[in-house]
Amino acid sequence: MAETSDQDSKTEEPTEKKVRDALEQGNIPVSREAPIFASMAALMVILTFLIGRGVQQITLTLKGLLDDPDGFPLGAPADALNLLTVVGLEALRFLTPLLVIFAVFGLAAQLLQNAPNLVLQRIMPDLSRISPLNGWKRLFGTQGLVEFAKSMFKLASVSAVVAFVLRSSEAKAFEAMYTDPVALPEMILSIAMRIVSAICIATIVLVAIDLAWARFHWRRELRMTKQEIKDEHKQAEGDPLIKARLRSLARDRSRQRMIASAARATLVIANPTHFAIALRYKREENAAPLVVAKGMDVIALKIREVAEQNRIPVIENKALARALYEAVQVDQVIPAEFFRPVAEIIYFLQSKQAPRPEKVQ
Template sequence: MAETSDQESKTEEPTEKKIRDALEQGRIPVSREASIFASMAALMVIQAFLIGQGVQQLVPTLKALLDDPDGFRLRTAADAKDLLSVVGLEALRFLLPPVLILAVFGLAASLLQNAPRLALERIQPDFSRISPAQGWSRIFGTQGLVEFAKSIFKLVSVSLVVGFVLRSSEARAFEAMYTDPVALPEMILTIAMRIVSAICIATIVLVAIDLAWARFHWRRELRMTRQELKDEHKQAEGDPLIKARLRSLARDRSRQRMIAAASRASLVIANPTHFAVALRYQRDENPAPMVLAKGMDAIALKIRAVAEENRIPVIENKALARALYEAVQVDQLIPPEFFRPVAEIIYFLQSQKAPRSEKVQ
């Protein structure tokens, strides 16, 4: 009941990130029936193209071994080794092509379903596999019922196909009792090929259904709840509270650096407490005055306090201070339209040599 309730709460389709994470973890849709079908198809190819030729190559060796067993010396270990080498090479020559074809068809069935991936998590121990509760849910859950239905379908279809093929070959089986024994292997191979071919044809429908079910069940298992969508969105975009906190910290650090830079200013233009702009002008540094710091209200008062501590002139000019605050950013030179009023203030300060604040009307 808990599993059903949890699955019902997952109403949202999986996101691209959820699908990508599942693929990286090795959770991919796989149809077992496709692998079985590939094995049967490989067996059909082996019967059609390899068995006959392989038997013809193997028969002379077996015939020589069975017809004249005394012709092989077995007096020493070297003689036994030579005999086993001959038999082993012939057996390897007979078995290697079928094994390779089975392997190729098996790999093709897997690669055509999913691209190859290295998922180390799949080989790690999973104790839920030996849990009785988990095993019970797998056996009697939706997936277990589907596997049971597929097994019933395969049993019934294969039984009917084999019975039909054997029924149609009944006459040939009776005729075999009166035919040359040399023809029996070919007759058995023909019947076996008919059986395997019929089974492949009968299971094509099952393979198509199983492929579709594997994809559907995989995406169904990856469905997400609304809360999971929200959490993933927060992880992708960043928690708004954390982002706001980081922005606040960045602003605080920027203000601290700016206020610290105000101690190097040549003059501060204020309005008188709402705005403050700290300027630095040295002929050998920049062609025009540069804004080292600016601020409103509390920051403006802080800039004025730093200026007074460092004996930097503070000029009160309401219009100029407000205009500079709105037009110029920190660490930028003042625009040309401010050259004249700022130059007049600098000239006034140099002519008066006032160490503290002066007021310009």
């Protein structure tokens, strides 16, 4: 019940990361019917192009052995070994193309479904695979019932196809009783080809259904809960609380550096307690005053405090301080429209040479 409810809670489609992780771990949609169809197709190719010629060749070899038994003396163990070698090589020449075709079709059935991917984790020992309880669940679970239904469909389809082909060949079977025995292999081969081709056609339908079911079941098993999607998003983007905390720390460090930079200023323009802009002007450094710090409220008070500690003139000009705060950026020179009012303040300070902060109305 708990497992069913957990599966029911997985209502969201899998994310790209979930699908990618499943593929990397070797969890891929696979049709078990595709290799069976590939085997039947390989058998059809063999019956059509190879079996007749191969049987004819091996028949000639055996006929030569039976017609001329004296040609292979068996007086010593070496003679028996030579005879077995000849027969074995002939059988190997007959079986090798068959095995190669079966292997090629089997590999093609797997490669056409999914790209090859070496996953060592899939071949590692796993005790759950030999657990009787898990085996019982696999047998009587949804997947087990689907496999049972497919097996029954295959049995019914193959039985119906074989019965239909044999019934249609019933007349030929009776005629074979009165024909030359030499023609029997060709007739049997013809009937076998009809049976295999009919089974291939029936298996194609099953393979198409099984491919669709395998991919549907695979994506259904990969479904996620809403909480899993949220957790994955947090892992990919970072926890919002942690990111907010990191941004806050970064802003604090930036403010501290900026406030410390206020000690390099040559004057501070302030709106008594709300705004403060620390400017540095040295003719040999910059063509225009450089903004080294700016702040509002608490930061403005900190900038004024640093200025007073370093005996930097603080000029109170409400309109100019507010306008500068809105227009300037730290580590940049002031815009051209502020050159004249700031230049007047600098000229005033240089002419007065005041060691203490002055207030200009």
